Amino acid sequence: MNFTVHVHVMPLKDLLDPQGKAVLGGLSNLGVSGVQDVRIGKKITLQIEAADKESAISMADVCAKKLLCNAVMEYYEIHID
């Protein structure tokens, strides 16, 4: 079966996110007020061929650990449709 698995990779909460700070400044320059903080990460959508949901999730976990997420400065979450 084919599963669509989303891996969300975000900068660790304790670390500064310069890209997010830049967007926050940009929004303020564009006159958008009310936004207090911005953090920017990646959303990776994988199409996985697997026997069941659990093995698709564990395969996405392997992908995240091996390649998608740099654990020194990022954490990841896995969501499946």
Next chain:
Amino acid sequence: MNFTVHVHVMPLKDLLDPQGKAVLGGLSNLGVSGVQDVRIGKKITLQIEAADKESAISMADVCAKKLLCNAVMEYYEIHID
């Protein structure tokens, strides 16, 4: 009230995603099989101060239209916790 709103910005489905193709190749080089397609986008988490959920969502929509999403090659979805 403070709302956490997520804006997911992904490359349009009809367009080639070279970054995703590179990751697909990388996964195959690392010996991960079973992944058939990869698409990579951005996940932007906004902390928004607003009166209610609806106005937080509409504010995130303004942010996405004005700055976060390039409608020529990307589409966006808004999710709220």
